[in-house]
Amino acid sequence: MRIGLFGGTFDPPHAAHLAASLLALKRLQLDRIWWLVTPGNPLKDTRHLQPLDRRIAAARKLANHRRIDVSGLEAVIQTRYTYDTLSYLVRRCPGVRFVWVMGADNLRSFYRWQNWRGIANLMPMAVIDRMGSSLYATGGRASLALGRFRLPEHTATALALRKPPAWVYLHGLKSPLSSTALRAQRTPPRRG
Numbered sequence: 001m002r003i004g005l006f007g008g009t010f011d012p013p014h015a016a017h018l019a020a021s022l023l024a025l026k027r028l029q030l031d032r033i034w035w036l037v038t039p040g041n042p043l044k045d046t047r048h049l050q051p052l053d054r055r056i057a058a059a060r061k062l063a064n065h066r067r068i069d070v071s072g073l074e075a076v077i078q079t080r081y082t083y084d085t086l087s088y089l090v091r092r093c094p095g096v097r098f099v100w101v102m103g104a105d106n107l108r109s110f111y112r113w114q115n116w117r118g119i120a121n122l123m124p125m126a127v128i129d130r131m132g133s134s135l136y137a138t139g140g141r142a143s144l145a146l147g148r149f150r151l152p153e154h155t156a157t158a159l160a161l162r163k164p165p166a167w168v169y170l171h172g173l174k175s176p177l178s179s180t181a182l183r184a185q186r187t188p189p190r191r192g
Contacts (some may be wrong), residue, residue: 002034002160004126005081005089006101007074009041011049015060016173020128021068024101027155028126033101035059042080043112044160076109083115086122095162100125104169105128110142122144125167139171 004024010017013035037056040046049055051073052072058068059132061124077084082100089098100123102110107127119125120142127137143150149165156168 001095002028002030002097002099003034003093004028004030004101005086005098005123006033006159006173007038007051007085008035009044009046009056010035010037010059013055013062014063016060018065018068019102019173021063021065021102023127023128023170024099025067027156027170027172028099028101028159030067030099030160032067032069033118034073036074036085037072037181038072039072039075039080042114051175061084061126068175075079083113083118083122086119096122099160101128102126103128104114104137107137107143108140111140111145116142119144119164120149122164124162124164126156126159127167127169129169129171131175 004026006021017035021035024030025033025100037052037059039052040049052075056072057071063070074080074085077085077088086098086100100119102125104127109127113119114156146167149167151159151166151168152160153168153170156170159166159168
């Protein structure tokens with residue numbers, strides 16, 4: 001079984017999340033993709049996030065695909081960091097070939113993630129192109145540090161079978177949608 005893991009706040013979930021998932025399913029030849037809706041990103045301001053149950057319900061409504069599963073696993077197992085969540089899944093599902101899936105915007109700041117090198121050593125990674133991100137994402141600190149483990153895009157179908165660290169950059173998705181921007185539109189201005 002090949003499963004892509006796609007984490008985020010999904011606040012709100014939007015069409016680019018679905019498009020990235022469908023792209024990953026096809027190009028990586030995954031059996032499933034799991035959306036891991038986090039209670040909150042430690043690197044972001046979470047004061048205005050919608051409640052987790054609402055975000056999960058909205059993500060399920062949007063995904064509505066037989067091969068996409070939406071989960072609030074991090075809240076259940078009480079993990080805060082991606083590495084801890086992924087380690088848990090690797091331990092609990094020894095026969096599964098997991099791939100960490102993230103947007104190119106996250107690759108640029110990946111070096112700031114708790115134990116980012118551990119994540120890269122835990123499972124192969126697929127980075128999905130985003131509008132505006134392709135110009136700078138591969139020049140970031142983590143991308144440069146992991147550069148020798150980057151695989152050619154035409155080998156993406158075998159990524160799940162590769163021993164980590166291994167990663168591929170998938171081109172083709174250029175959506176301008178951003179949960180951060182959508183959240184900013186709904187958040188009332190602060191009074192000062």
